[in-house]
Amino acid sequence: MRHTAKKLFKSAFSTAVVAGALLLTSFPASAADGASSVVEKGKAAAFDRKKGNCLACHSVDDGTLPGNIAPPLIAMKARFPDKDKLRAQIWDATVVNPNTIMIPFGRNKVLSEEEIDQVVEYIYTL
Amino acid sequence: MKKLLTATLVLGLLGGVTLPVQASPEQDLKEFRDYFKKRFPNTPFDDLVNGVYSIDAASREQWEEIEEFPPYELNIEKGETLFNTPFANGKGYADCFDKGGIGIAHRYPFFDQESGKIVTLEGSINTCREANGEQPLGWSKGAIADISAYMHYTSRGQVINVIVPDNPAAMAAYERGKNHFYAKRGQLNMACADCHVYYSGNKIRADLLSPALGQPSGFPVYRSKWGGLGTLHRRYGGCNKQVRAKTYKSQSDEYKALQYFHTYMSNGLEINGPSARK
Numbered sequence: 001m002r003h004t005a006k007k008l009f010k011s012a013f014s015t016a017v018v019a020g021a022l023l024l025t026s027f028p029a030s031a032a033d034g035a036s037s038v039v040e041k042g043k044a045a046a047f048d049r050k051k052g053n054c055l056a057c058h059s060v061d062d063g064t065l066p067g068n069i070a071p072p073l074i075a076m077k078a079r080f081p082d083k084d085k086l087r088a089q090i091w092d093a094t095v096v097n098p099n100t101i102m103i104p105f106g107r108n109k110v111l112s113e114e115e116i117d118q119v120v121e122y123i124y125t126l
Numbered sequence: 127m128k129k130l131l132t133a134t135l136v137l138g139l140l141g142g143v144t145l146p147v148q149a150s151p152e153q154d155l156k157e158f159r160d161y162f163k164k165r166f167p168n169t170p171f172d173d174l175v176n177g178v179y180s181i182d183a184a185s186r187e188q189w190e191e192i193e194e195f196p197p198y199e200l201n202i203e204k205g206e207t208l209f210n211t212p213f214a215n216g217k218g219y220a221d222c223f224d225k226g227g228i229g230i231a232h233r234y235p236f237f238d239q240e241s242g243k244i245v246t247l248e249g250s251i252n253t254c255r256e257a258n259g260e261q262p263l264g265w266s267k268g269a270i271a272d273i274s275a276y277m278h279y280t281s282r283g284q285v286i287n288v289i290v291p292d293n294p295a296a297m298a299a300y301e302r303g304k305n306h307f308y309a310k311r312g313q314l315n316m317a318c319a320d321c322h323v324y325y326s327g328n329k330i331r332a333d334l335l336s337p338a339l340g341q342p343s344g345f346p347v348y349r350s351k352w353g354g355l356g357t358l359h360r361r362y363g364g365c366n367k368q369v370r371a372k373t374y375k376s377q378s379d380e381y382k383a384l385q386y387f388h389t390y391m392s393n394g395l396e397i398n399g400p401s402a403r404k
Contacts, residue, residue: 053331056331057330065331065332066329067328067329067330067331068328068329069325069328069330101320101321103314108313108314108315110314
C-alpha cells in the first residue's frame, strides 16, 4: 500500500511538473489515470467484470468471491519464465487447449492489446 | 442410412479407414447419464430435477424453505384462471389438447410428423389461441408462462419421455440442438456444455453451475432476478447473452431444437415445474 501511494505521488508530481513546464496548459482531466501505474491498471482490467473478469474462474490476489474453475493465479514468474507465453495464454488460451473454457481475450477483442499488456504486468507480480 | 453405408464403403475402399458413425440419440443419452452419475455420485438421479440445489447442500435448505411458500403460487392460480377462461368463440384451451390439457406437459417437446417441426407446449398454447381467432401471447413471460406453469403443475410427477423418431427431419432438429449445446459461441467463446457439463458443480464467480441433466424439468421457473416467471427459452436467451453471443427469439427453430436435445437428455426424470430459482 505504502509502495503504491509513493508511486502514485511520484507520477502525480511529475505530471504536475510537466504540465507546469507546458506553461500551464489545461491540467489533464485524466490526471488520475495518468497517475495510476501499469500494474494498477492491469489489476483494474483483470478484476473488472466487463473486462478480464479473471475472478470468474481464478482466485487472484485479494479479489473476493473467486470462482473455482481454474488454477489460482499465483507464482506466475515461476510458472511462466517466458513472459510472452503468459501474454499468449491470455491473448488466446485456445492455442494451447482448443477446448478451454478460458476466454480468448485478445483474439476476440475482449481486452485491447494495451489492456492485455497491463494485465500481464499485473499478473506477473503475483 | 444407405448413404452412410455407401460412404463407409467408398472410404473403406479408398484408404481402409472407418468413418466415425454418428452417435445415436440413445448412445448420447447413455453417455450423458453416465457422465453425471460419475460427476455427482452423491446425487440420486431423480434429484437432478432440482437443478443446482441437487448438488449444493448449502443453498438447498434455504431453497426448500422458499418452496414451502412458493413465489410462483399466484402464477399457477392466474394460469389456471386463464386456462379456463373461454375464448370469444366459446371454446377453450382444453379443447385443443389431449386429456383436456391436464397432465400432459411431459410429452413436450415432440416431433410432429406432419409439419416436420418440433412442437413445444408454449407453441401449442399460441397455436390453440390462433386457431380460435385469438391474438398470440408474448412468448417468454407473462400470461404464457402462467398458463405453462399451470399445465406443468398438473403434470408434476409425470416422466419426461422425449422421442426422436427415425426420421431425417427429427434427427436434423436433434443434431441442430446438440450442436447449439456443444458449440462455443459468442465473444466469450463458451458452450452450454462448458458451464453445464464440464464445469457443472464448479463456481463461476459466486454462482454454482447446475448440471445440464435435469435443467428443463423445473420450467417455467420463478427467478428473483426476473421478478417473475420465465420460460426455458427466456433462460436460453439469458445464457447466450452472458457469453455475448447472438440470441435467438423465443420459440425460434434454433431454441426449439435446443430444447428438443436438452429435454431428451432429461428423459426419465419427473416434471416438477414450476419451480423457484435464484
